[in-house]
Amino acid sequence: MKNKLFLAFAALACLLLAFGTYEALVVAPTEETMGDVQRIFYVHVPAATVGFTMFFVNFIASLLYLWKRSARADALAAASAEVGVVFCSVVLITGPIWARYAWGVWWSAWDMRLNTTLMLWLLYVSYLILRRSSTAGSTSMLASALAVFAFLDVPIVYMANRWFRTHHPAPMIGTPNLDPRMQNILFINMIAFLIFGSLIAWFRYEMERTAQTIDAAHIQRAAGGAVGMMAVPAMFLAAPTHVNPHAYLWGGYLAAWGIYLGYLLFLMAKLGRLKKEAAELGR
Amino acid sequence: MKADAIKAATETPAVNMSFTRLAWINVAKDLRLEWRSRDVFNSMMFFALVVVVVFSFAFERDESKPVMGGLIWVAFLFSTTMALNQSWARELRNGVLDAYRVSPAPAEALFLGKVVGNFILVSLLECLMAPLFVVFYNLTSVGPLWQLILVALLGTWALVVNGTFFAAMSIRTRNRELMLPLLLLPISIPAVLSMVTGTSQVLSGEGSPIVQLKFLAGFCVIFTTACFLLFETVLNAE
Numbered sequence: 001m002k003n004k005l006f007l008a009f010a011a012l013a014c015l016l017l018a019f020g021t022y023e024a025l026v027v028a029p030t031e032e033t034m035g036d037v038q039r040i041f042y043v044h045v046p047a048a049t050v051g052f053t054m055f056f057v058n059f060i061a062s063l064l065y066l067w068k069r070s071a072r073a074d075a076l077a078a079a080s081a082e083v084g085v086v087f088c089s090v091v092l093i094t095g096p097i098w099a100r101y102a103w104g105v106w107w108s109a110w111d112m113r114l115n116t117t118l119m120l121w122l123l124y125v126s127y128l129i130l131r132r133s134s135t136a137g138s139t140s141m142l143a144s145a146l147a148v149f150a151f152l153d154v155p156i157v158y159m160a161n162r163w164f165r166t167h168h169p170a171p172m173i174g175t176p177n178l179d180p181r182m183q184n185i186l187f188i189n190m191i192a193f194l195i196f197g198s199l200i201a202w203f204r205y206e207m208e209r210t211a212q213t214i215d216a217a218h219i220q221r222a223a224g225g226a227v228g229m230m231a232v233p234a235m236f237l238a239a240p241t242h243v244n245p246h247a248y249l250w251g252g253y254l255a256a257w258g259i260y261l262g263y264l265l266f267l268m269a270k271l272g273r274l275k276k277e278a279a280e281l282g283r
Numbered sequence: 284m285k286a287d288a289i290k291a292a293t294e295t296p297a298v299n300m301s302f303t304r305l306a307w308i309n310v311a312k313d314l315r316l317e318w319r320s321r322d323v324f325n326s327m328m329f330f331a332l333v334v335v336v337v338f339s340f341a342f343e344r345d346e347s348k349p350v351m352g353g354l355i356w357v358a359f360l361f362s363t364t365m366a367l368n369q370s371w372a373r374e375l376r377n378g379v380l381d382a383y384r385v386s387p388a389p390a391e392a393l394f395l396g397k398v399v400g401n402f403i404l405v406s407l408l409e410c411l412m413a414p415l416f417v418v419f420y421n422l423t424s425v426g427p428l429w430q431l432i433l434v435a436l437l438g439t440w441a442l443v444v445n446g447t448f449f450a451a452m453s454i455r456t457r458n459r460e461l462m463l464p465l466l467l468l469p470i471s472i473p474a475v476l477s478m479v480t481g482t483s484q485v486l487s488g489e490g491s492p493i494v495q496l497k498f499l500a501g502f503c504v505i506f507t508t509a510c511f512l513l514f515e516t517v518l519n520a521e
Contacts, residue, residue: 066516115472122469129465134456141520142452145513149445149470152509156473156502 009199016192023185025253040098040252042186046193047090047256048117053194054084054201055124055151062147065140074140075208077147078131081124083201086263087193088121093259094252101248116154123150196260204267210274302395305388309396310403313370317404323369324404331362331412339419352483355416356438356475363405363442364467367450368460370401375454383518390515394447398510401443409435425488434485434492437499438478441506445471448510452517474502 024042031038061077064070095114096106108114127150131143300308317324338354374380383393416422424431446467453462468475481495 066513119469119472122472126465126469130452130456130462133458133462138455138520141516142455145452145517145520146466148513149506149509152505153470153473156505 006199006202009195013192013195013199016188017196020185020189020192021253024189027181028185029179029181036246037098037101037248037252039249040094042189043193043253043256044091044094044098045186046190047087047094049190050193050197051084051087051091052120054080054087054197055120055154057201058084058124058127058147059151062144065144066148071140071212072209074144075205075212077140077144078208079201079204081127081131081147083197083204085121085124085128086200086259087197088117088124090256090259091117092121093255097248097252097255120150120154123153200264200267207267207271207274210278300388302389302392305392306395306399309393310399313396313400314403316373317400323366324408326369327362327366327404327408328411330365331358331408332415334358334361335412335415335419349483349487351416351420351422351486352479352481354420355482356479358412359405359409359439360442360468360475362408363401363439363446364464366404366408367401367443367446367467368453368463370397370447371450371454372459380518390518391511393518394451394511394514398444398447401447402440405439405443406436409439422486424486426485426492430492430496431482431485433496434478434481434499437496437503438474438481441474441478441499441503442467442471444503444507444510445474448514448517451514455517455520470506474499477502 020042024039028039028042030036057080058077061073061080064073065077095117099108100106127143127146130146131139134142335358338358342350342354371380383390446463449466449470450463453459453466456462477495477498481492481499484490484492484495
């Protein structure tokens with residue numbers, strides 16, 4: 001039953017992702033000033049939505065753990081934090097690729113919105129490190145306390161956003177500035193990625209439950225970053241004016257999908273390891 | 284009769300001391316230990332001194348002016364991290380944490396005591412370091428001094444309260460001392476940003492640090508509350 005439901009959702013996610021990507025790359029109207037590079041937007045914004053949703057789920061699950069002490073809530077917290085870090089990595093890599101073309105720089109150090117996202121990423125990476133290195137038995141408790149702190153930082157930084165200047169484009173959903181066709185395609189992509197992200201989180205959650213039952217709290221590291229960086233090294237040295245915008249567009253898409261697929265491969269490898277260990281323990 | 288005896292045995296005996304008195308006993312104990320051994324303070328002081336000297340070699344006097352706020356706080360931040368790690372390591376060595384878990388005294392009193400003790404220690408360090416910065420970087424403040432002191436007090440509290448909490452968390456992990464900066468630095472980035480900005484604004488006289496002060500005050504209130512609510516959980520996490 002569970003497996004069938006999972007497969008049905010996976011098929012739906014694949015269909016929606018293929019459709020959304022096709023719409024984003026081919027059908028969507030070209031943006032006036034930025035040209036084709038703007039199409040990175042269709043993978044950047046949904047990744048941010050999924051990442052922040054995952055961090056919120058992590059917060060709720062951690063509170064639930066502090067309240068009820070349920071192992072399920074702890075597994076959900078672990079899964080959502082890791083998946084959140086992967087999607088946040090995609091945001092942090094596709095963003096600079098777009099910015100290099102649109103602003104001429106990879107990173108703007110005093111932009112609070114960029115700093116917020118980077119800070120969130122750092123916070124949840126430190127959360128994963130804590131989960132990994134705390135002594136067995138105290139992991140869930142310490143991790144859920146840290147998760148509450150991590151989430152407290154978010155509104156504080158959001159307030160700070162108002163006091164500092166930002167170059168980041170303001171959210172345009174629902175404003176007349178956004179072409180309705182663009183908005184529809186963005187929504188398709190958001191739904192597709194939300195289903196995709198939830199599926200990965202579900203998968204990761206089941207794995208965490210398995211890991212809990214065989215008490216093999218193995219190391220999980222968000223494998224984000226490395227794969228994407230390998231896909232686009234050639235563009236790093238080129239001056240932005242001499243480069244075809246399509247190179248940036250493809251760089252952004254390749255980096256994003258490289259991270260997603262790399263993470264899936266990582267999960268598969270981990271699943272294989274867990275299965276082997278479970279078999280050895282005779283479960 | 285028997286039921287009464289069981290009830291008396293299982294009930295938590297009331298502690299005949301007020302919360303502040305308990306906290307104060309902890310502060311006094313920490314300060315007395317520190318006064319007799321001086322191991323944390325000496326190493327912290329020397330470390331901060333080395334950082335100041337290294338920075339003064341690395342930056343020209345004139346070019347370091349705009350980044351002065353950053354230099355000062357980086358030096359304090361690292362020495363604070365050192366002090367915080369030591370403050371719990373001592374308790375762990377002597378089994379004080381286990382004693383505290385079984386004692387009826389509220390865990391928050393222990394936490395408040397630790398925070399106040401560390402706050403006094405770090406503030407003392409800052410007072411001793413300030414003349415060094417003046418000497419090495421020819422530091423002068425254009426803005427009013429009281430604003431600088433307020434930024435320092437609020438900033439130190441923000442660092443120490445979070446740092447004491449996360450040090451208690453990180454000594455429970457396998458790589459004890461290594462873990463504290465990894466946990467503390469990301470959490471306190473907003474506070475560090477506004478401390479640095481506020482300090483630079485006062486020193487250069489460009490702009491008023493009132494916004495930063497408000498931000499720091501808010502940060503202190505929110506995180507002090509969170510630390511107090513969650514400390515018992517962390518102390519008892521096994």
